[in-house]
Amino acid sequence: MGGLCRGGGMITDAAAAALSAIASRTPQVFVYVAGVRGVPGVELGLTLRYETDDRLFGTLGSPALDGAVARDAADALRTGEPITHTYAADGSPASRRAAAYVKVFFDPIVPTPRLVIAGAGHIAQPLALCADLLEFETWVVDDRADYANRERFPTADRVVVDPMHEFFSELRVDPATYVVLVTRAHRYDEESLRQLLDTPAPYIGMIGSRRRVHIVHQTLLAEGISPDKFRRVYAPIGLDIGSRTPAEIALAIMAEIVNLRRGGRASHLSLEMFRTEGDTA
Amino acid sequence: MEPFFRHILERTGRGERVVAALVVGSRGSTPQRIGARMLFFQDGSSWGTVGGGCVESDVRANARRTLADGRARNIEIDLVDDVRGEGDVCGGTLDVLIEPWEASAAAAA
Numbered sequence: 001m002g003g004l005c006r007g008g009g010m011i012t013d014a015a016a017a018a019l020s021a022i023a024s025r026t027p028q029v030f031v032y033v034a035g036v037r038g039v040p041g042v043e044l045g046l047t048l049r050y051e052t053d054d055r056l057f058g059t060l061g062s063p064a065l066d067g068a069v070a071r072d073a074a075d076a077l078r079t080g081e082p083i084t085h086t087y088a089a090d091g092s093p094a095s096r097r098a099a100a101y102v103k104v105f106f107d108p109i110v111p112t113p114r115l116v117i118a119g120a121g122h123i124a125q126p127l128a129l130c131a132d133l134l135e136f137e138t139w140v141v142d143d144r145a146d147y148a149n150r151e152r153f154p155t156a157d158r159v160v161v162d163p164m165h166e167f168f169s170e171l172r173v174d175p176a177t178y179v180v181l182v183t184r185a186h187r188y189d190e191e192s193l194r195q196l197l198d199t200p201a202p203y204i205g206m207i208g209s210r211r212r213v214h215i216v217h218q219t220l221l222a223e224g225i226s227p228d229k230f231r232r233v234y235a236p237i238g239l240d241i242g243s244r245t246p247a248e249i250a251l252a253i254m255a256e257i258v259n260l261r262r263g264g265r266a267s268h269l270s271l272e273m274f275r276t277e278g279d280t281a
Numbered sequence: 282m283e284p285f286f287r288h289i290l291e292r293t294g295r296g297e298r299v300v301a302a303l304v305v306g307s308r309g310s311t312p313q314r315i316g317a318r319m320l321f322f323q324d325g326s327s328w329g330t331v332g333g334g335c336v337e338s339d340v341r342a343n344a345r346r347t348l349a350d351g352r353a354r355n356i357e358i359d360l361v362d363d364v365r366g367e368g369d370v371c372g373g374t375l376d377v378l379i380e381p382w383e384a385s386a387a388a389a390a
Contacts, residue, residue, distance in 0.1 A: 015286045015382065017291060019287060032377065032378055034303075034378040046380065082315075082316030083315065099327065103355075105306075
């Protein structure tokens with residue numbers, strides 16, 4: 001597979017591959033040789049491409065090096081952060097002062113995080129603004145056209161007028177899709193959750209009083225949805241910063257999402273509630 | 282990320298060579314982030330940034346060489362603190378990979 005080889009002159013195929021991966025939200029890592037000494041056959045420049053499930057395209061010429069690269073590429077894909085590692089010819093870590101080394105730069109191409117806001121009411125508006133500021137691709141959905149429209153959501157990437165269960169049954173939810181349910185009644189939460197609980201969404205937040213959340217929880221449990229699945233739902237929503245206004249609530253929700261995404265240490269309100277409920281059930 | 286590859290594809294599609302500069306490492310108190318990137322085109326224009334001032338002029342000079350000869354380079358830039366005016370090397374160093382992108386033989390034909 002010489003797809004990335006400079007000698008073959010096929011290098012722009014890699015740019016096309018990157019663009020199509022970005023468009024289809026397929027995470028991958030571009031792997032560049034950024035330095036080499038005393039390892040024959042290895043040249044500077046883009047050399048390999050890594051996709052999920054340990055698929056490595058291209059080679060550094062030895063299984064030991066390729067194995068090390070695949071491991072570190074998997075890490076880079078998880079963190080989404082570019083990083084450089086230096087290896088000896090056998091794939092073990094090496095210093096740049098070693099007689100023989102390959103310095104490898106990992107450049108992860110990961111999907112832009114996407115926030116889907118269900119319910120286009122008074123919380124959704126500041127939430128969409130806040131998400132846009134934090135560079136999330138922002139989608140808003142509501143079945144009411146007089147709520148879900150451009151005038152109310154000028155910064156949103158997509159504003160969709162659709163019944164929520166239909167919208168969520170068609171949405172391709174990927175591991176970079178965060179979902180916030182700020183609907184006007186618990187039945188919309190329920191119909192959304194039925195579609196969402198089996199997706200890889202890293203975050204499903206649901207607004208509502210403890211009573212409303214409890215009703216949704218009990219309704220879905222009665223339908224036979226396992227308590228474990230419901231533990232994924234963040235409700236009460238948002239970090240505990242004493243929010244009162246819609247903008248403050250939006251801030252608490254985005255803070256919770258950032259905390260989750262970046263591995264922060266703020267504690268989430270929701271987990272206790274469902275643990276307690278699960279234990280007593 | 283998307284514009285970076287789009288520019289590469291556009292320019293190489295016209296048969297031009299494009300040179301990419303990627304910050305792959307840094308030591309010391311450098312503000313530049315690993316992963317910062319910049320493109321240099323044959324008409325002398327550029328896209329993106331790898332940091333300001335003296336860093337960019339060093340990178341630009343090397344990118345021009347790669348535009349001319351098509352060879353990848355890795356350079357280490359000592360960051361000189363211009364404010365002190367003494368040429369003190371106190372800003373650390375920056376590792377930059379400079380590499381050419383070219384159209385595939387098939388696309389150029």
